[in-house]
Amino acid sequence: MIVFMSVIGGLAIVGSFIGNQMLVILQNPEAARRINFLNAVSVDRLQSLVGLLFAALSGILGSGTILLAKISVQLLSTSLDGDNQFVYIGTYIIIGLLVALAILQVIYLNKGLAIAPSTLVVPMFFCVWTLFAMVKEALSL
16 A cells, blocks of 8 residues: 555656646746747647646546545544554655545646547546556555
8 A cells, every 4th residue: 555655746746847837838838938848849738738648647646535534434434443543744744645645636637638538538437547546546455
C-alpha cells in the first residue's frame, strides 16, 4: 500500500507540474510561439492534451481516494468492534489524506473539463481510475 501511495503521489506531482506549465503556455500563446512551442502543435490539440492530462491525474488521485476510503472504513469498523483506532495518529493522517485526495481529484477533473470537451475528459478519467484501482487491488492480494 505504501508503494502504491508513493507512486500515486509522484505521478500527481509530475502531472500537476506539467499540466500547470501547459496552462501557462495556453494562456500566453505569444510567448510560446517565441520559443517555437506552438508551431508544431495547434492550440486546440494542446488544449485537448492538457485536458486529458488533468483527467488522467484526477483518475490517479481517485484510485488513491478509493484505497484510503477502504482503509478508513476498516478503521471505523475495527473501532466499532471495540478496538478504538482513533487513539493513533496514523488514523488521522489517513483520514486527512482521504479528504485531501478527494478534493484534489475534483479540482483536477474540473480543470480538465474547463479546457477540453467532456467527451474526452470523462472517459479518460474513468479509464485511468479503473486501471489504477485494478492495479491497487492486484498489489493488495
